[in-house]
Amino acid sequence: MSEHDGRDEVETGLEDTERAHREAEERAVFVAETSEGAQELMPRGTTSAGELRQEVGAVLRLPEGGYVDPGDIDIDRRDDQTMIINMGPQHPSTHGVLRLMLELDGETVLRTKPIIGYLHTGMEKTGEELTYVQGATNTTRMDYLSPLHNELVFSLATEALLGIELPPRAVWIRMLMAELNRMSSHLMWMATNGMDLGSTSMMIYGFREREMVLSFFEKTTGLRMNHNYIRPGGVAADLPDGWQDDVEVICETILARTYEYDELLTGQPIFRDRTEAVGNISAEEALALSVTGPILRSTGVPWDLRRTMPYLAYDKLDFDVIVGSYGDNFDRYSVRLNEIRESIRMVRQIAEMMPPGDYRVQDRKVTPPPRARIDESMEALIHHFKVFTEGFRVPEGEVYVAIESPRGELGCYMVSDGTSKPYRMHIRGPSFVNLQALPLLLRGGLMADAVAVISSVDPVMGEVDR
Amino acid sequence: MSETAPTAAPVGTTAAILPEVPRLPDRLVDQLAFPHRETYHQMVGAFRDGGFELCADLCAVDYLTHPGRTLPEGVTPERFEVVVNLASLSMRQRVRIRVQVPESDPVVDSIVDVYAGADAMEREAFDLMGIVFSGHPDMTRILMPEDWEGHPLRKDYGVGRVPVQFKEAPGPR
Numbered sequence: 173m174s175e176h177d178g179r180d181e182v183e184t185g186l187e188d189t190e191r192a193h194r195e196a197e198e199r200a201v202f203v204a205e206t207s208e209g210a211q212e213l214m215p216r217g218t219t220s221a222g223e224l225r226q227e228v229g230a231v232l233r234l235p236e237g238g239y240v241d242p243g244d245i246d247i248d249r250r251d252d253q254t255m256i257i258n259m260g261p262q263h264p265s266t267h268g269v270l271r272l273m274l275e276l277d278g279e280t281v282l283r284t285k286p287i288i289g290y291l292h293t294g295m296e297k298t299g300e301e302l303t304y305v306q307g308a309t310n311t312t313r314m315d316y317l318s319p320l321h322n323e324l325v326f327s328l329a330t331e332a333l334l335g336i337e338l339p340p341r342a343v344w345i346r347m348l349m350a351e352l353n354r355m356s357s358h359l360m361w362m363a364t365n366g367m368d369l370g371s372t373s374m375m376i377y378g379f380r381e382r383e384m385v386l387s388f389f390e391k392t393t394g395l396r397m398n399h400n401y402i403r404p405g406g407v408a409a410d411l412p413d414g415w416q417d418d419v420e421v422i423c424e425t426i427l428a429r430t431y432e433y434d435e436l437l438t439g440q441p442i443f444r445d446r447t448e449a450v451g452n453i454s455a456e457e458a459l460a461l462s463v464t465g466p467i468l469r470s471t472g473v474p475w476d477l478r479r480t481m482p483y484l485a486y487d488k489l490d491f492d493v494i495v496g497s498y499g500d501n502f503d504r505y506s507v508r509l510n511e512i513r514e515s516i517r518m519v520r521q522i523a524e525m526m527p528p529g530d531y532r533v534q535d536r537k538v539t540p541p542p543r544a545r546i547d548e549s550m551e552a553l554i555h556h557f558k559v560f561t562e563g564f565r566v567p568e569g570e571v572y573v574a575i576e577s578p579r580g581e582l583g584c585y586m587v588s589d590g591t592s593k594p595y596r597m598h599i600r601g602p603s604f605v606n607l608q609a610l611p612l613l614l615r616g617g618l619m620a621d622a623v624a625v626i627s628s629v630d631p632v633m634g635e636v637d638r
Numbered sequence: 639m640s641e642t643a644p645t646a647a648p649v650g651t652t653a654a655i656l657p658e659v660p661r662l663p664d665r666l667v668d669q670l671a672f673p674h675r676e677t678y679h680q681m682v683g684a685f686r687d688g689g690f691e692l693c694a695d696l697c698a699v700d701y702l703t704h705p706g707r708t709l710p711e712g713v714t715p716e717r718f719e720v721v722v723n724l725a726s727l728s729m730r731q732r733v734r735i736r737v738q739v740p741e742s743d744p745v746v747d748s749i750v751d752v753y754a755g756a757d758a759m760e761r762e763a764f765d766l767m768g769i770v771f772s773g774h775p776d777m778t779r780i781l782m783p784e785d786w787e788g789h790p791l792r793k794d795y796g797v798g799r800v801p802v803q804f805k806e807a808p809g810p811r
Contacts, residue, residue, distance in 0.1 A: 210784055211779060221775075222775025225775070294790060462753065462756070464694075480727070583695050595699075598695075600723075607758070
């Protein structure tokens with residue numbers, strides 16, 4: 173192939189790679205079922221009974237031997253009276269690239285099918301190619317409104333496999349940042365939810381308050397979003413000087429402002445008319461659909477992983493789990509608004525109880541040595557180099573770790589084969605699972621309320637599609 | 639509420655076992671169960687009736703290049719594994735079910751009739767790993783386009799083999 177003898181070795185190497193690649197291709201199984209059916213919402217005549225049940229949101233188990241006849245559902249509707257319309261993926265109120273297909277009878281929504289994947293970037297596959305040191309930069313981009321929770325769950329899973337224990341300060345810094353992030357995420361939700369209901373003032377206020385939290389993040393981590401701050405072994409840097417004052421200003425301002433939101437929205441008749449008894453879900457239905465987070469709590473189930481399965485040091489904090497009673501839009505609003513207040517309570521306690529000490533584990537195999545040590549010690553230089561080039565090896569095993577993100581249970585299932593890259597990294601995104609509740613929430617409601625209901629589920633498409 | 643006795647393994651299924659799992663110091667070790675494909679659906683149903691109300695997660699793992707993983711005796715390792723994480727709200731407990739699925743016949747029973755919430759997760763496992771869940775009402779791709787070929791999370795999926803597809807450009811097919 174080549175005229176130059178010197179390149180022979182390179183060519184052989186390339187051929188080997190190509191052969192390996194070809195072999196892998198031949199090995200790839202293209203099973204017949206890859207050309208499966210359409211993802212879209214189809215007319216009733218061509219939809220199976222099971223699929224139809226899902227699309228109308230009939231989720232509870234039938235009694236033994238029960239059978240659903242498609243004719244039983246909305247028996248007076250016929251295809252020629254209904255219309256299937258497409259909403260999204262470029263609709264301004266679907267919070268990103270969510271696409272919904274809705275079957276309407278006049279203005280009433282009968283069936284819904286969320287169609288997702290427009291933002292799919294293969295982050296789970298990418299995660300297998302990145303070392304544990306690099307992994308947090310990948311996961312932080314999934315749920316871009318609560319990046320610190322994503323980093324946290326990844327780090328907790330890695331640490332569980334490593335079997336290391338963190339110094340207390342690292343744990344409490346993580347908790348502080350996670351709670352601030354919950355505030356910023358809920359404020360963002362308040363803003364968009366207000367906008368979807370026509371309250372543009374709320375949108376401006378929500379963004380204004382969120383910016384305060386993000387400024388603190390910028391000061392601490394260097395970035396407003398996608399921080400890569402929480403890493404396996406601790407956090408990237410200690411809190412900046414005077415952080416107590418910054419945090420207290422944030423708490424004080426936002427707490428006072430939440431009472432302004434009360435005046436603006438909570439007691440306002442128009443807002444209540446638009447949200448009360450809209451998009452109802454019962455506790456049984458929410459559990460059957462694996463729905464977690466504020467949506468589940470709005471139905472009255474006190475399930476909050478910070479309380480029920482404590483991680484970090486949440487068992488040392490005094491806070492309330494906010495629950496609703498009707499599971500409608502208004503309850504979801506109240507749960508989130510009050511969770512901001514609870515987070516403020518927690519942040520104040522954390523600021524008071526923050527232990528001194530190291531902000532990351534002093535294990536040279538996991539965390540890099542301090543910059544000053546590199547000039548003095550050859551060992552430190554080697555460790556520094558190794559951690560950032562190869563990463564550290566994680567013992568074989570598999571683990572599932574779940575935390576309470578602002579949207580619900582955020583889980584990470586991680587399999588390690590003993591190398592420095594995860595063998596499999598699966599993220600259980602709460603938005604992805606919560607979206608399944610949409611057909612149920614929208615059914616029988618008005619088209620005009622659909623936007624408000626979608627907003628109340630709080631989907632973040634970066635996490636849905638990953 | 640949390641004082642309730644831990645669940646015993648459901649009767650008539652593979653005994654739930656507790657192998658050595660690395661754990662966080664403050665975290666309960668999840669219970670692990672390794673049913674066979676035939677008893678998987680029945681076991682999930684038994685857990686559901688035994689108080690595990692929430693199907694927290696379902697995903698699949700391709701063990702093609704890592705065959706030597708630790709499994710309890712009596713479980714034959716296969717290429718694929720379907721992993722289901724269930725949670726009990728009343729007992730504050732988790733259980734993880736791992737089913738071996740052979741490469742030659744990647745089919746496993748769907749648990750959508752037990753947990754309606756497994757719907758999207760099973761579609762995701764099918765889409766990205768190519769596990770077929772028999773009995774699922776709508777077994778279509780969820781994240782990838784519906785005419786995509788192959789299952790990207792499989793270890794032998796050629797990354798970069800399919801060129802980036804633009805409209806009206808001559809595609810690979």
